[in-house]
Amino acid sequence: MNKPLVLVVEDDTPVRNLITTTLKTHEYRYLSAQNGASAVMEALSHNPDIVLLDLGLPDMDGVEIIRKIRSWSNMPIIVISARTEDSDKIVALDAGADDYLTKPFSVDELLARLRVTQRRLSLMKTDAAQESPIFTNGALKIDYAAGCAYLDGAELHLTPIEYKLLCLLSKNVGKVLT
Known part of the structure; x- marks a missing residue:
């Protein structure tokens, strides 16, 4: 199975490095962005298969990025955030996020959520081809x-x-x- 292209949007360098190293180790293709503006630009120009998005970015809130991406794309968005309140999760999911993972998270759980999303993507592509x-x-x-x-x-x-x-x-x- 071809590994999807993953856009990692995270301003915290150690967390971003952990995610990208994990993706590289498991042979995923990836791009990274440190803020909301570059995240939207990367999503527009490269059309990634999956977005891993932190909500707390320096220039804009992650929910705003979700809304911007949803205005033109259905690419799966997995939120990875330190925000643990139910209201934060609900707002992100209602804005169009497909999944929500709270920090700190295990690498195994992140990989499992990526596999689930990848299965959903392949099902969607099969349906679209038919x-x-x-x-x-x-x-x-x-x-x-x-x-x-x-x-x-x-x-x-x-x-x-x-x-x-x-x-x-x-x-x-x-x-x-x-």
């Missing part, structure tokens, strides 16, 4: 690969939420959704 890249229903056409929707040949200008809702509805034609 789906048609274009949905058509009457005058509506959705090109999932391009991320565009058309009505009577004219491109629809949708917000990210509107586009996600349209895709969800199109993938569940004939079903009642809450």
Whole structure:
């Protein structure tokens, strides 16, 4: 199995070195960022498979980074934070994080969470490969690969939420959704 590209966002050098050394030892490909601005830039330019994100960064809160990434991507985000309050975990997960690991953490637990996320990624890729890249229903056409929707040949200008809702509805034609 091909190892995913992991973006490590951590401002604490010893913790970042521990994570990157662990990833290197287990043959993961990785990038690292020390602050929120470089994290968003790395995520945009390299499109990593998984993000390991610390919430307490010097220039912006990790929850803000989660929201920024979620505005354009569904890449899995695993939060690694010293914040242990339930409210902090809930805010991060509600913002779009996929998992939450509290510091101090064991390397084995981090690797296990990466394996779980990697399995989920491979399942998503298998499902995506089985789906048609274009949905058509009457005058509506959705090109999932391009991320565009058309009505009577004219491109629809949708917000990210509107586009996600349209895709969800199109993938569940004939079903009642809450």
